[in-house]
Amino acid sequence: MPSTSFGVPEKYKYQNGFGSYHESEAVDGALPVGANSPQKPAYGLYAEKLSGTSFTAPRHENQQTWLYRILPAAAHSPFEPRESSTYDTNPDRKKLHQIPNQLRWDPFDLDESVDWVHSLHLVAGAGDPTMKQGIGMFIFAAGRPMDPHSAFYSADGDFLIVLQHGVLDIRTELGHILVRPNEICVIPRGIRYNVSLPHGPVRGYILELYQGHFQLPELGPIGSNGLANARDFQAPVASFDEDTSSSYEVLSKFNGHLFAATQNHTPFDVVAWHGLYYPYKYDLGRFSTIGSISFDHPDPSIFTVLTAPSDHPGTAVADFVVFTPRWLVQEDTFRPPWYHRNTMSEFMGLIHGQYDAKTGGGFQAAGASLHNVMSAHGPDSSTHGKASNAELKPMKVGEGSMAFMFESCLMVGVTEWGLRTCKKVQDDYNAESWEPLKPRFRRPEKGGERKMHLLSNGNGAAWGTS
Numbered sequence: 001m002p003s004t005s006f007g008v009p010e011k012y013k014y015q016n017g018f019g020s021y022h023e024s025e026a027v028d029g030a031l032p033v034g035a036n037s038p039q040k041p042a043y044g045l046y047a048e049k050l051s052g053t054s055f056t057a058p059r060h061e062n063q064q065t066w067l068y069r070i071l072p073a074a075a076h077s078p079f080e081p082r083e084s085s086t087y088d089t090n091p092d093r094k095k096l097h098q099i100p101n102q103l104r105w106d107p108f109d110l111d112e113s114v115d116w117v118h119s120l121h122l123v124a125g126a127g128d129p130t131m132k133q134g135i136g137m138f139i140f141a142a143g144r145p146m147d148p149h150s151a152f153y154s155a156d157g158d159f160l161i162v163l164q165h166g167v168l169d170i171r172t173e174l175g176h177i178l179v180r181p182n183e184i185c186v187i188p189r190g191i192r193y194n195v196s197l198p199h200g201p202v203r204g205y206i207l208e209l210y211q212g213h214f215q216l217p218e219l220g221p222i223g224s225n226g227l228a229n230a231r232d233f234q235a236p237v238a239s240f241d242e243d244t245s246s247s248y249e250v251l252s253k254f255n256g257h258l259f260a261a262t263q264n265h266t267p268f269d270v271v272a273w274h275g276l277y278y279p280y281k282y283d284l285g286r287f288s289t290i291g292s293i294s295f296d297h298p299d300p301s302i303f304t305v306l307t308a309p310s311d312h313p314g315t316a317v318a319d320f321v322v323f324t325p326r327w328l329v330q331e332d333t334f335r336p337p338w339y340h341r342n343t344m345s346e347f348m349g350l351i352h353g354q355y356d357a358k359t360g361g362g363f364q365a366a367g368a369s370l371h372n373v374m375s376a377h378g379p380d381s382s383t384h385g386k387a388s389n390a391e392l393k394p395m396k397v398g399e400g401s402m403a404f405m406f407e408s409c410l411m412v413g414v415t416e417w418g419l420r421t422c423k424k425v426q427d428d429y430n431a432e433s434w435e436p437l438k439p440r441f442r443r444p445e446k447g448g449e450r451k452m453h454l455l456s457n458g459n460g461a462a463w464g465t466s
């Protein structure tokens, strides 16, 4: 296999940029010039359009891609239902338990017996893919490559894949993506792909977005750079096979159910493509983290990598937020997150290391937690004890660690699998985390003890205290 100068195989070349118009041809001249659908596309290819938004979506949201392929995707037998009694990603509302409890899961097991398609477990979600509304949160754990003569797609939404263990070799219609530790990958609705596992078992989390697409958050006063920079997102280059004589299976996740169709040609026959609708990956190590350099703990929205907005500005159906290694330098500040109850729901996972708000040991890599709408939470008792007495010198937290959050404006329900079948829910979460907190209130002996922080002249306080 040809290699680049860095030893990375040629097939894993990428084009850089988020939301960028990209074009790629594996054979010179395969992309038509100045037109999308010529009467006879070059080399006898078929032109096929793949739309990720309605045709008439506003220009800044519009995402369409033109594919030039050996045979159109439509050339297959009718889809048949598959494994309907066992395939368990169906997000039917009746199966979701909406409960106010704080939930935490022990690390999910690796499962070497299944491939990618059968590795998907819906843990929690809200909404309904048939209405193109809401989200699904999945755990995946697989140990077998997909049959190389198969391709999978989800008609339900975009997959944001957060890899926790192993390496994913994803062959998509638009080219290859190698997802390595600490990387995430987005595969938009409808794109067909095959997952093989070059380094053995894999495990991780998926946020499926039933509505819209992910975008970079606004930067506001931060300015034009910072957080996830557009240039660090990588899309594949065109790469194709020519097999038109053996049998392939196309698997579809359609409203959470599995369907299969057969065809006598490879689904990976796209010789060239151009457009705005494509899969991409991002290395979380490239996230340029921003924080307070004076006092107080800022909202975690400053850690947003990608956001999927609702119709209401500033309110996300899903934010993907990362807690990266970072310096904390705030003066006179309780540095971990404050105790809080939020209108948004928060599903958290840990890729590796230790999350600085939960040092009690119960939140582990490959585990998860859910703090639903208005469910009270915050640092566990051990973290509170340490942080309220810590010497406030500059301190690096999260070294070697990567925690993340799927935050949503929607109330999230937990599936039967998430609540019971997986057998990972911790029954001592509250008892270990917050119930041990002791009252610390004491009445002032005389006068007040109102303090102003170091940077203020204190005038405001002086009027109100003795």
Ligand SMILES: O=C(O)Cc1cc(O)ccc1O
Pocket (backbone or CB within 6 Å): 298, 299, 300, 336, 337, 338, 340, 346, 357, 371, 377, 378, 405
């Ligand atoms: O609950 C959590 O650990 C996530 C979180 C982190 C933070 O810094 C502020 C608020 C918040 O919900």
Ligand SMILES: [Fe+2]
Pocket (backbone or CB within 6 Å): 340, 346, 371, 377, 378
């Ligand atoms: Fe929180």
